[in-house]
Amino acid sequence: MSSVQTPPILSIQGVSKTYEGGFQALHTVDLDIKKGEIFALLGPNGAGKTTLISLICGLARLSEGTITVDGHDVVKDYRAARAKIGLVPQELTTDAFETVHNTVSFSRGLFGKPKDPAVVERVLKSLTLWEKRDSQLRQLSGGMKRRVLIAKALAHEPDILFLDEPTAGVDVSLRREMWAVVGDLRKTGVTVILTTHYIEEAEMMADRIGVIAGGKLILVEDKAELMQKLGHKELTLVLQEPLTTIPPALSEFDLALSEDGQSLTYSYDTRAERTGIGSLMRLLAENGVRFKDIATKQSTLEEIFVGLVEETR
Numbered sequence: 001m002s003s004v005q006t007p008p009i010l011s012i013q014g015v016s017k018t019y020e021g022g023f024q025a026l027h028t029v030d031l032d033i034k035k036g037e038i039f040a041l042l043g044p045n046g047a048g049k050t051t052l053i054s055l056i057c058g059l060a061r062l063s064e065g066t067i068t069v070d071g072h073d074v075v076k077d078y079r080a081a082r083a084k085i086g087l088v089p090q091e092l093t094t095d096a097f098e099t100v101h102n103t104v105s106f107s108r109g110l111f112g113k114p115k116d117p118a119v120v121e122r123v124l125k126s127l128t129l130w131e132k133r134d135s136q137l138r139q140l141s142g143g144m145k146r147r148v149l150i151a152k153a154l155a156h157e158p159d160i161l162f163l164d165e166p167t168a169g170v171d172v173s174l175r176r177e178m179w180a181v182v183g184d185l186r187k188t189g190v191t192v193i194l195t196t197h198y199i200e201e202a203e204m205m206a207d208r209i210g211v212i213a214g215g216k217l218i219l220v221e222d223k224a225e226l227m228q229k230l231g232h233k234e235l236t237l238v239l240q241e242p243l244t245t246i247p248p249a250l251s252e253f254d255l256a257l258s259e260d261g262q263s264l265t266y267s268y269d270t271r272a273e274r275t276g277i278g279s280l281m282r283l284l285a286e287n288g289v290r291f292k293d294i295a296t297k298q299s300t301l302e303e304i305f306v307g308l309v310e311e312t313r
């Protein structure tokens with residue numbers, strides 16, 4: 001079978017970064033990003049996320065390796081590469097008295113793009129800012145200000161949008177609003193790369209997740225596969241009668257009895273061909289262990305992530 005491979009929209013090959021003074025913030029990072037995907041770069045403080053984005057956007061100098069954006073080298077062909085990128089910072093630094101519409105139009109001009117009211121209108125509408133186009137930035141709510149940041153970054157029609165910690169310092173409802181905004185961006189076909197400390201955020205938004213720690217990209221995986229591959233599942237049985245010990249006949253199973261003896265938890269691997277659930281049920285019945293309720297739980301990315309970061313220490 002042959003499959004047609006579309007070239008990656010972003011290609012990072014053997015990239016290292018050593019800051020002046022000798023600190024190595026990135027160690028030989030390789031990563032290809034497909035057009036249209038939403039990729040989360042997940043890592044703790046100081047992992048190297050901002051450094052990597054700065055290199056891609058040409059804001060810091062590469063020590064080693066190459067980066068291309070839609071085939072344009074970010075060093076040799078900086079302007080063409082940069083024009084393909086929209087960067088969403090965390091804070092709005094524009095004039096608070098400027099209107100939404102002018103702010104977004106002006107951003108388009110910064111990239112040498114001709115005025116195009118239709119594009120500005122489309123961007124503002126896609127972010128539900130059209131009604132607010134004549135409002136001054138200072139009159140907007142926090143959520144709207146964040147959406148203006150995204151609109152500014154989209155004004156020159158980039159192929160890739162970088163969101164640097166899109167929900168840093170915002171409350172829960174605003175965080176959910178941002179997740180929805182990114183979900184809508186997916187429909188426009190723009191490739192989104194976001195950085196986050198929050199596993200929940202990566203889990204909610206991304207198609208693929210890269211885990212970065214200590215300047216190394218330690219894992220890149222489809223979200224679903226990551227959950228599947230590394231995820232353990234737990235089956236909890238709430239017993240009709242409490243047990244004092246686990247019956248010896250069940251010793252071959254990875255079982256844990258709760259302190260009060262009221263529930264049994266069985267941990268199993270979702271990848272295994274046989275999970276053992278069938279024989280566990282049979283043996284429970286044979287040994288007179290009856291239960292009144294049953295629940296299963298998959299490890300969250302949080303648990304997976306903590307495990308991974310600890311492994312690299």
Ligand SMILES: Nc1ncnc2c1ncn2[C@@H]1O[C@H](COP(=O)(O)OP(=O)(O)OP(=O)(O)O)[C@@H](O)[C@H]1O
Nearest residue numbers: 019020023025043044045046047048049050051052
């Ligand atoms: N200009 C610089 N000179 C020297 N070291 C730097 C410089 N900028 C960043 N670093 C160091 O490089 C490492 C990675 O920093 P970076 O900002 O890329 O991490 P991060 O993953 O974005 O963290 P955070 O989530 O806290 O923003 C840190 O140890 C940081 O102190």
